[in-house]
Amino acid sequence: MDDNKIFKYILGHATREEKEEFLNWIDESDDNKQYYKKIRKVWDMSLITADYVDNPYESDFEIIRKRTIGKNKHESFKHRKLQHTLETIGKIAAVAIVAVLLSYFYFSTSMERNPVSYNTIEIPVGNQAKITLPDGSVAWLNSGTTLKYPEQFTGKDRTVQLNGEGWFDITKNKEKPFIVKTPLHSIRVLGTTFNVYAYEESNHFETTLFDGSIILNNNEKDILKMKPGQQAIYDKTTQKMTVYNNKEIKNASSWISGYNSFYKTPFNQMLERLGQYYNKEIIIKRPEIATYECTGKFKVSDSLEHILDVVKTTKPFKYEINEHQIIIY
Numbered sequence: 001m002d003d004n005k006i007f008k009y010i011l012g013h014a015t016r017e018e019k020e021e022f023l024n025w026i027d028e029s030d031d032n033k034q035y036y037k038k039i040r041k042v043w044d045m046s047l048i049t050a051d052y053v054d055n056p057y058e059s060d061f062e063i064i065r066k067r068t069i070g071k072n073k074h075e076s077f078k079h080r081k082l083q084h085t086l087e088t089i090g091k092i093a094a095v096a097i098v099a100v101l102l103s104y105f106y107f108s109t110s111m112e113r114n115p116v117s118y119n120t121i122e123i124p125v126g127n128q129a130k131i132t133l134p135d136g137s138v139a140w141l142n143s144g145t146t147l148k149y150p151e152q153f154t155g156k157d158r159t160v161q162l163n164g165e166g167w168f169d170i171t172k173n174k175e176k177p178f179i180v181k182t183p184l185h186s187i188r189v190l191g192t193t194f195n196v197y198a199y200e201e202s203n204h205f206e207t208t209l210f211d212g213s214i215i216l217n218n219n220e221k222d223i224l225k226m227k228p229g230q231q232a233i234y235d236k237t238t239q240k241m242t243v244y245n246n247k248e249i250k251n252a253s254s255w256i257s258g259y260n261s262f263y264k265t266p267f268n269q270m271l272e273r274l275g276q277y278y279n280k281e282i283i284i285k286r287p288e289i290a291t292y293e294c295t296g297k298f299k300v301s302d303s304l305e306h307i308l309d310v311v312k313t314t315k316p317f318k319y320e321i322n323e324h325q326i327i328i329y
Contacts, residue, residue, distance in 0.1 A: 208252035267292035285329035
């Protein structure tokens with residue numbers, strides 16, 4: 001059966017004839033049932049939507065931003081076009097699916113024919129996705145992130161490899177700690193909720209703990225045990241780790257709700273995050289600009305130009321944007 005018809009059935013948009021055709025197809029064989037279950041699993045691993053929430057604080061330029069974009073708090077989150085079979089159902093879907101998840105379905109199918117040890121999820125730039133790991137733990141993956149994990153967690157621990165940004169809600173298992181390996185540090189967990197920002201090309205590493213306890217590890221050596229409400233930021237240039245207590249930690253996971261939020265964030269770190277999301281190289285011509293502190297909250301659907309124009313109302317700088325770069329001067 002054509003995949004489009006299966007997705008129409010899942011969405012509830014199938015005609016009576018299409019429903020009958022689908023149900024007859026399901027009853028034909030166990031293989032058809034298994035195929036449907038796999039597609040349904042991919043659908044459940046759907047792209048997040050921008051569910052707008054109340055603003056927890058008013059930034060120094062939030063009022064200006066409201067004037068700029070208006071009072072409509074329910075503006076639709078604009079997703080990029082989906083590829084392959086999902087393109088044809090994009091107009092009828094209320095929630096979009098990251099193209100990579102469809103690839104994951106076909107990858108999983110091929111794994112059954114040729115068993116392999118690991119799954120690799122790659123999130124396209126400008127997209128985000130939620131996945132459930134073999135132990136029931138949940139991971140939200142941000143734009144440009146890669147996550148590698150085993151089909152099953154066997155052995156003494158549960159190890160995954162992350163390059164990018166992820167928010168994790170880990171299933172508790174005292175006998176089998178959960179370990180997130182990043183290009184710089186590793187994070188050891190027993191059961192907790194935390195966010196980690198660890199792009200290989202980034203100038204800093206950042207992890208924020210919401211609940212439970214985690215231990216940062218570097219070269220097999222424990223370097224920091226964190227408590228809920230703490231945020232640790234490691235600067236690759238200075239090689240210094242700074243730990244913040246009772247910071248606005250909810251900002252670290254705001255991207256899950258469709259926002260990029262900042263609270264007294266150094267401008268260079270803010271630009272780095274924006275550059276990562278919009279796939280642009282950051283060039284700062286004047287060093288003093290990097291130390292500006294910025295506080296604000298923007299929808300992930302806001303254009304890069306709009307965000308920089310709003311920040312410019314309170315910070316003295318100019319900018320240029322070309323195909324590959326953001327130049328600040």
